Amino acid sequence: MDLPSISAVIPSAMPPGGARAVLDASVDAVRRGVPATLALVLETSGSTYVRAGAMALFDGDGTQVGWLSGGCLEPEIARRAQDAARGRRLDFMEIDTRFDEDLLSGSAVGCRGRLRLALLPLAALGDWPARIAAWRDGAALHVCVHRDGALDIATRDDTTTHRLAVLDPAWTDAPSRWTLDVPPAPSVIVFGAGPETPFLLPMLRALGATTTLVERRPRWSAAGALADHAPDLTPTQALLAATRRHDVALVMHHNFELDREALHALASAPIGFVGLLGPVRRRDDLFRVLPPPSRDALLPRLHSPVGLHLGGSGPEAIALSIAAQLQRHLHGVPA
Template identity: 85%
Template structure:
């Protein structure tokens, strides 16, 4: 029986309604989002930035974590073994509005045997930046959310340059001297904009897929007009009740990925037709190959030609399992691989 042919009901399904509400983001996005909240609240907070690493470490250069005066932490620089000391130093840096440089070196046998390395043999060099001293920080994070790369240059003498797009600012802070003798004069780091995923159509996979993508750091737009699935909008960053053509026309930034997953033939056809003219490099279609073939039979030839080189159908990796949870996991895994350059 094809459930997509049943008429929509006004009430949102329990699977959506029970999980609706703000969902946390992950990765650099989670830390940057939290830093804006802390700055707007006037909460003393410190941004911990990994400047460089060597050996086996939990994170690489560019990793972020935020520590505030209430003891809250967003982001991880280790599996939990290093954070208490980082938090202590971060609180002091925020209080003094002074940059503190930390080197955490657990490459040697005595660290391993004492338990401080907890199995890791690596070195982190970290800058602790008091957030209150970065006066235009929120504007730069807003530009990053809108699709600009965020660039940060930390100088050994305490100068901090922050830039997005054509906007740049320099802040001069007092700074502790880096505790390692071979410290360079400055470190330059760049965070690309968070991936943007536009999803056409909600369904049984939505309560699992959208939070998973947000937890991996993506920005989610859900395009859904059916009253039955209206509650799913709470799981996305943006949820316009528009046609696919309208939603693509009002987008404030270019999307990296589009997913078509209405479980409804006509709505999928409408979305694919609109996406044929959109400059989105990855278009994923939910459903078996037969469904794709049926959809292609009713699409114009120019739309088929425009879609075929970038269409992934059926979307998702073959991980095994069945049901909406397994389907959501398979799609999230494929997008993670695609967005982070591991398709080979």
């Protein structure tokens, strides 16, 4: 009997989130010739929504991508960002809401903290799209902001220095420079689609990950639209064809033989986190049919069953449990 198509229940792909969303939007603005400013957090103290290295994009069309607060600080940042873009100059901005006067005057925004920002006019950074292309390929992005208007941007061993007009910081204890690193977006490769896929892949994308779905079964082919890459390859071919190293691999075919094939391929792949969907007994059955060298190579990095125990059941709960475990792993939070 022919199996029904699942294309009708696959939602459209969500836009990416995190640093990936901001940097993707920054390149798009530069290519469209829209005056855009990258607001980069240099320092924080007290209670703040974000930490140093956070960023948001403000462009001349009134578009904002990324958040530096719960929405209360952005209008003033947008105004200053527009001025920086028009003048093609580096600007510094401090927002301080730590004091009781804000509470008494009724102007408190809810957080008692201080943000110090650099506002970078992207039109003055000619190689910006090339830098972000390297970042997408797995290189860390290094940004050094100098108080005197110099701006060093590096990916891998390549550094460019820009010299911009600058407005000096309004605060008196500013250092001569700030150095910030933006790690590459995490890369997750998923072997096998299933009922969890329409929830898991958009969730990972919204968290800023780059996703690859390896799925050759026609029944699940529509799920490829939810991933950044959907190669029609075997697991071994997909791993060899990767242009950058994956941070996470998930094996979730709901098919014993296809899972065995994927695990066998992953045994020799340098991926630090391998998640296997299904109960412990299924993992043990798969290990019985894998060669001993493959078992030994997988065991120290295999998470089975993958996902945190959050309660609930069904594909939505399973997808949430996997995304939560990956969020914890990718941010270095101890189990």
